Amino acid sequence: MIYSFLLSLLFFVLGFGVFANENAELNLARSISDELINSVREVLLKEIQKGGVIGAVQVCSEMSQEIIKKHQQKHNVYIRRISEKYRNKENAPDKYELNILKKLSSMKDIPAEYYEIVQEKDGKYLRYFKTITIQPVCLYCHGKNEIPDDVRNFLKQKYPDDKATGYSVGEIRGAVSIKLKIKDDTRN
Ligand code: HEC
Numbered sequence: 275m276i277y278s279f280l281l282s283l284l285f286f287v288l289g290f291g292v293f294a295n296e297n298a299e300l301n302l303a304r305s306i307s308d309e310l311i312n313s314v315r316e317v318l319l320k321e322i323q324k325g326g327v328i329g330a331v332q333v334c335s336e337m338s339q340e341i342i343k344k345h346q347q348k349h350n351v352y353i354r355r356i357s358e359k360y361r362n363k364e365n366a367p368d369k370y371e372l373n374i375l376k377k378l379s380s381m382k383d384i385p386a387e388y389y390e391i392v393q394e395k396d397g398k399y400l401r402y403f404k405t406i407t408i409q410p411v412c413l414y415c416h417g418k419n420e421i422p423d424d425v426r427n428f429l430k431q432k433y434p435d436d437k438a439t440g441y442s443v444g445e446i447r448g449a450v451s452i453k454l455k456i457k458d459d460t461r462n
Contacts, residue, residue, distance in 0.1 A: 296391060296400060299454045303402035304387070306353060307450040310345050311404065314338065314355075319411075327414040328424045334415075335432055339364055355406070357448030361429075361438035371451050374403055379446045388449075391456065398456040403449040408441045416441045 317337060321330035338355075339362070346353050356367040358375050367375055378388060389402045413420035415429070416438050429436050441447060 296456055299400040299456050300389065300402070302349075303389070303400060303452045303454055304404070306345065306349050306351060307387075307402065307404035307452055310342065310353060310355070310450055311406070313341055313345075317341065322411070322414075327422055328428065331415055331425050331428055335362075335428075338362070352451075352453035354451045355448060356451050357406075357438060359437035359440075360448070361433050361436050363435070365448070367451070370401075371403075371449075374401075374451075375446075375449060378403065378405055378449065384446050400452075400454045400456055402452040402454065404452075405449050406447045408443050408445045408447050410443055412441065412447065413443070415439075416447065418442075 314334075318330055318334055321333040324330075325333070342353065342355060345351075354371075355365050356371050356375065357365055358367065358372065358379070360366050374388065378384060384405055384407060387402070387404050389400060392399050392401055408416060415421060415425060418440055421429075421439065429439075438447075
C-alpha cells in the first residue's frame with residue numbers, strides 16, 4: 275500500500291498534449307493496438323465461421339492471452355486488453371487504468387483513443403488507450419439474451435466470476451492499454 279502510494283506520488287501527469295518529439299511513440303502505439311485488435315478479430319470471425327459461436331468461444335478463451343503475449347514479445351512493449359467488467363482476471367485494469375476506463379465510459383461520445391504523457395522516475399512514458407466498443411457480433415458472448423445456452427454454460431465453467439455479459443451495442447467494452455517509453459529529446 276505504502277509502496278504504491280509513494281509510486282503514485284512519483285507519477286504526475288504532464289497533460290493531454292503530445293508534442294512533436296512524442297509523435298513516433300504515438301504512431302507506434304496506434305499501429306500496435308490496431309494490429310492486436312485486428313488479429314483478435316480475425317481469429318474470432320474465422321472460428322465463428324468454422325465452428326459456430328460455441329467453437330469460437332472455446333478457441334478464443336484458449337488463444338486470447340497467447341495472442342496478447344505474442345504482441346508483447348514482438349514489440350517488446352507493455353500491451354494489454356483491459357475492461358472494468360472483465361471476463362478473465364488477467365485483463366483486470368490496475369488502479370491507473372481503471373481511472374482512465376471510468377473517465378472514458380463517463381464521456382457522452384466515447385473517443386476512439388485517449389493518451390497522456392506521464393513522468394516516472396526513469397523518464398517520460400506515453401500511456402495510450404484504444405477504446406473497444408460492442409458491435410452486434412460481440413453480443414453472442416457479451417450480450418444478454420443473445421448468448422446461446424451452450425456458450426453460457428461454457429462461460430460459467432471456464433470463468434465462474436465472469437463480469438463481461440449484459441452489454442448492448444455501442445457500449446464501451448474496454449481498451450487496449452499500451453505503455454511506451456518516450457525516447458530522449460535529443461534525437462531528431
Ligand atoms: C465467441 C465468443 C466471443 C465473442 C463473439 C466475443 N468475445 Fe470478447 N471475449 C471472449 C472470451 C472467451 C474472453 C476472455 C478471453 C481471455 O481469457 O483473455 C473475451 C474477452 C474480451 C475482452 C478482454 C477483457 C475481458 O473481459 O477479459 C475484450 C475487450 C473483449 N472480449 C471484447 C470483445 C468485442 C469488442 C467483441 C466483438 C467484436 C467480442 N469480445 C466478441 C469471447 C468472445
